Amino acid sequence: MKTVLLAVQILYFSSQVSAVDPNLPEIPENFLVGAGSSAYQVEGAWNVSDKGEGMWDRWTHNNASYFGSGGNGDIAADSYHKYKEDVQLLKSMKLDVYRFSISWSRVLPTGSPYRVSRDGIQYYKNLINELLANGIVPFPTMYHFDDLQSLMEKTGGWANESMVEYFADYARVLFRELGPKVKHWTTINELNIYCGYIFYHNETDPDLAFSARYRCVHNQLKAHARAYHIYNEEFRSTQGGQVGLVVHSTNYVPVVAGDVESSKIAFDFDTGWIMHPIFSMEGGYPEVMKQRIAENSRAEGLSSSRLPEFSPEWTDYIRGSSDYLGINHFVTSVVERVPKRNGRWYDDLGLRRTQLTTSGTRIYPEGIGAVLRQIRDEYYNPPVYILENGMAEGATFNDTDRIYHLHFYMKEVMSALNDGCDIRSYAVWSLLDSFEWVAGYTQRFGLIHVDFNHPNRTRTPKLSSYWMKAVMEGRKLIPIWR
Ligand SMILES: *[C@@H]1O[C@H](CO)[C@@H](O)[C@H](O)[C@H]1NC(C)=O
Ligand SMILES: *[C@@H]1O[C@H](CO)[C@@H](O)[C@H](O)[C@H]1NC(C)=O
Ligand SMILES: *[C@@H]1O[C@H](CO)[C@@H](O)[C@H](O)[C@H]1NC(C)=O
Ligand SMILES: *[C@@H]1O[C@H](CO)[C@@H](O)[C@H](O)[C@H]1NC(C)=O
Ligand SMILES: *[C@@H]1O[C@H](CO)[C@@H](O)[C@H](O)[C@H]1NC(C)=O
Ligand SMILES: *[C@@H]1O[C@H](CO)[C@@H](O)[C@H](O)[C@H]1NC(C)=O
Numbered sequence: 001m002k003t004v005l006l007a008v009q010i011l012y013f014s015s016q017v018s019a020v021d022p023n024l025p026e027i028p029e030n031f032l033v034g035a036g037s038s039a040y041q042v043e044g045a046w047n048v049s050d051k052g053e054g055m056w057d058r059w060t061h062n063n064a065s066y067f068g069s070g071g072n073g074d075i076a077a078d079s080y081h082k083y084k085e086d087v088q089l090l091k092s093m094k095l096d097v098y099r100f101s102i103s104w105s106r107v108l109p110t111g112s113p114y115r116v117s118r119d120g121i122q123y124y125k126n127l128i129n130e131l132l133a134n135g136i137v138p139f140p141t142m143y144h145f146d147d148l149q150s151l152m153e154k155t156g157g158w159a160n161e162s163m164v165e166y167f168a169d170y171a172r173v174l175f176r177e178l179g180p181k182v183k184h185w186t187t188i189n190e191l192n193i194y195c196g197y198i199f200y201h202n203e204t205d206p207d208l209a210f211s212a213r214y215r216c217v218h219n220q221l222k223a224h225a226r227a228y229h230i231y232n233e234e235f236r237s238t239q240g241g242q243v244g245l246v247v248h249s250t251n252y253v254p255v256v257a258g259d260v261e262s263s264k265i266a267f268d269f270d271t272g273w274i275m276h277p278i279f280s281m282e283g284g285y286p287e288v289m290k291q292r293i294a295e296n297s298r299a300e301g302l303s304s305s306r307l308p309e310f311s312p313e314w315t316d317y318i319r320g321s322s323d324y325l326g327i328n329h330f331v332t333s334v335v336e337r338v339p340k341r342n343g344r345w346y347d348d349l350g351l352r353r354t355q356l357t358t359s360g361t362r363i364y365p366e367g368i369g370a371v372l373r374q375i376r377d378e379y380y381n382p383p384v385y386i387l388e389n390g391m392a393e394g395a396t397f398n399d400t401d402r403i404y405h406l407h408f409y410m411k412e413v414m415s416a417l418n419d420g421c422d423i424r425s426y427a428v429w430s431l432l433d434s435f436e437w438v439a440g441y442t443q444r445f446g447l448i449h450v451d452f453n454h455p456n457r458t459r460t461p462k463l464s465s466y467w468m469k470a471v472m473e474g475r476k477l478i479p480i481w482r
Contacts, residue, residue: 006398009463013470016478024477025414032137032424033472034097035090035431035447036388038144038189040073042434043103044457045080049119052109055147071440077432077450078457080123085459086431087130089448093465094472097137099387099427100127101144101189102178104170111151113169121177128181139387139427141186141246142174142227143167145194145437158195158216164223171227175235183241185231186326186387187224190248191217191274210348211306214293218308221277221318228321246326246387247274249375251367253356255336262351264288266335267374269349275325277310279379283319284310292345299343324424325375328388332356332367363391365408372416372423383422386413388429392436392443400480402447402464407480414477428468432459 027033040056047057060072079086090098104111106120124140131138147157155162171187179185188194195216224245231243252266268276268286276286284290285307293307310318333353338346346352356364368389375384391405410426417423433446441452447465451458470478 006463009398010466013466013478016470016474024479025411025418027410027414027471027475027477028417029475030424031417031426032097032139032385034095034099034137034139034425034427035093036099036427036429037079037086037431037434038101038141038146039103039106040076040144040146040435041430041437042077042079042432043106044073044075044078046072046074048080050109050117051103051120052105052111053149054103054105055149055152056145057105058149067438067440071435073435075457076435077452077459079432082457082459083123083127084130087127087134087136089459089461089465090131090136090431091134092461093447093469095136095468097139097425097427098131098431099139099141099186101141101146102174103146104143105146105148107173108148108170111148111154111166111170113173116173116177124178125181128178132181137184138182139184139186139385139425140174140178140182141189141387142171143187144189158219159212161215161219161222163219164226167223168226168230172230172234175231175239179231179235179239179241182239184385185227185241185243187227187243187245188220189246189326190328191220191224191245192270193248195220210293214307217273218310221274222314225278225314225318225321229317242323244322244324244326244385245274245278246328247271249327249329249371251329251332251364251370252335252353253332255334259335259337262335262337265292265349266333266351266353267371271327271371271375272378275375275379277315277318278320278322279325279382280319283315289349292350293348296344296348322382324383324385325379326385326387327371327375328429329368329371329386330389330391330429332364332370363405363408365405365412368409369412369416372413372421373419376416376419376421381420381422383424385425385427386423387425387427389426390429390445392439392445395444395449397449397460397462399462399464402462403467403480406464406467407477410471411477 109117128138151166195213228243249271252263254262265288268288272286277283294305297305333355335351335353338352389409393399413426430445432448433444433450436443449460449462
C-alpha cells in the first residue's frame with residue numbers, strides 16, 4: 001500500500017515538469033545544482049590497504065560512549081566500494097555537481113608527502129573519472145574535519161602553527177595527482193565550526209578555550225592561503241581551476257527589533273571572522289572582533305589580546321587568496337545584548353546567541369537569502385558556491401518535510417540570485433544518509449536512504465530524490481505536495 005502511494009506521488013512530480021507556473025523560478029543553465037558528502041561520513045573502509053588512522057577512527061573507537069547512539073564510520077555508507085552506484089544515483093536525479101571530500105589519512109598515511117598511498121589516490125581518481133564520464137562536475141574538499149591521528153599527536157592540533165605546512169604539503173600532492181581533472185577545489189570546510197567544536201566554550205577558563213579556538217582558525221586561514229598560492233605558483237597555468245574555502249554562515253536576527261548593530265557584530269564574529277581576512281580590502285580580522293577581544297583580554301590581565309594578529313606579510317598573503325567563497329547554511333539564530341560584567345564582554349562578543357532553527361524542526365528560508373545579501377553587500381559580491389543546505393529527518397522514505405525545505409530554500413536562493421548576488425551553485429546536504437558525527441546514524445540528511453543494518457548498505461531513493469529529479473528535468477522549481 002505504502003509503495004503504491006509513493007508511486008502515485010512520484011507520478012505527480014513527473015507531471016509537474018510540464019506544468020507551467022510562471023511564479024516559480026527557473027534554474028539558469030550555468031547554475032550548478034548538486035548534492036554533497038564528506039569522506040569520513042560515507043566512505044567506510046577505514047583500514048583498507050595502507051590507509052593511516054584518522055582522528056575520527058581513534059575517537060569513535062576509544063570513546064564510543066561519546067557518540068550517543070554508538071556507531072562509527074568504519075563502514076558508514078561504504079561509498080569506498082559503492083562509489084559507482086552513488087554516481088548513478090546523482091545521475092538519476094540529473095544533478096550537475098557532486099561535492100565530496102578527500103580523506104587525508106587515505107592519501108598520506110603518515111602525513112609525509114613522500115609516502116603517497118597509491119591505492120588512496122587511485123580511489124579518488126576512479127571517483128573523479130566516474131563523475132566526469134557521467135557528466136557530473138567533481139567538487140572536492142581537501143579537508144572536512146578529518147585530521148590524521150599521527151599529526152594530531154605530533155602537533156596537538158590546529159592551534160599549533162606547524163599544521164600550516166603539513167597541510168600545504170598535502171594540498172600540493174592533491175593538486176599534482178588529481179588537479180588535471182578538477183576545476184573546483186575547496187581547501188578547508190567550515191573553519192569556524194571545526195575550531196568551535198574542538199575547542200569548546202569554557203566560562204570558567206575563557207582564555208583556555210577561546211585562545212585555542214582563535215589560533216586554530218588563524219592557522220587554518222594560513223594553511224588555506226598556502227594552498228591557494230601553491231596552486232597559483234605551480235599549477236594554475238596548466239590546470240586553470242578555482243580554489244576557495246567554506247564558511248558555515250549563520251543568519252542572525254536581533255531579539256530587539258531594529259538592533260542591527262547586534263546582528264552585525266554576530267555576523268562579524270562568525271562569517272566575518274573567516275571572510276574579512278580574505279575578502280575585505282584591508283585584510284585581517286573585523287575591527288569589532290579585534291576591539292572586543294582585546295578589551296576582554298585586558299580585563300583578564302593578559303598582556304596581549306588572545307586574538308592573534310597577522311603580520312603585514314601574512315595579511316597580504318591571505319588577502320585575496322580565494323577565487324570564490326563556499327558557504328554552508330543551516331541556522332538562523334536570535335541575538336541579544338548582554339551588558340559587560342566585571343569589565344568583560346559576555347563570550348568575547350557581548351551577545352547571547354540562541355538557535356532559532358535546528359536541523360529538522362523549523363525552517364527559515366529567509367535566512368539563506370539574508371546571509372547571501374549580507375555577503376554581497378559587505379564583501380564586494382564575491383562568487384558564492386552554496387555547498388551545503390538541507391535538513392535531517394528520521395528513517396522515512398516519504399520525506400515530505402525535506403521537499404518542503406528544499407523548495408523554499410531553493411526559491412529563496414533564486415530570489416537572491418535575481419537580486420544580483422553572484423551565486424553559482426546549490427548543493428543539498430546530503431546525497432546519502434551518513435554518519436553525522438556526534439549524532440551517529442540518528443540524523444538522516446540524505447536524498448537517498450541507506451540501510452545501515454544491511455551488509456550491502458542498500459540505497460533507496462527517498463521521495464525528495466524524485467522531486468529533485470523532476471526539478472532538474474525542467475530546470476525549474478515545481479510545486480510541493482504534502
Ligand atoms: C506521505 O506523507 C503524506 C503527508 O504526510 C501523506 O499524505 C502520504 O500518504 C504519505 N505517503 C506514504 C507513501 O506514506
Ligand atoms: C578492519 O576493520 C574491521 C572492522 O571494521 C575488522 O573486522 C577487520 O579485521 C580490519 N581489517 C584489517 C586488515 O585490519
Ligand atoms: C577518550 O578515550 C581516552 C582513552 O580511553 C580517554 O583518555 C579520554 O578521556 C576519552 N575522552 C573523552 C572525551 O571521553
Ligand atoms: C607543535 O608541533 C610540533 C611538531 O610539528 C611539535 O614539535 C611541537 O612540540 C608542537 N608544539 C606544541 C606547543 O604542542
Ligand atoms: C574549563 O576550564 C576549567 C579550568 O581550567 C577546567 O577545570 C574545566 O574542566 C574546563 N571545562 C571544560 C568543559 O573543558
Ligand atoms: C549484496 O549485493 C550483491 C551485489 O549487488 C548481491 O549479489 C547480493 O545478493 C546482495 N546481498 C544481499 C544479502 O542482499
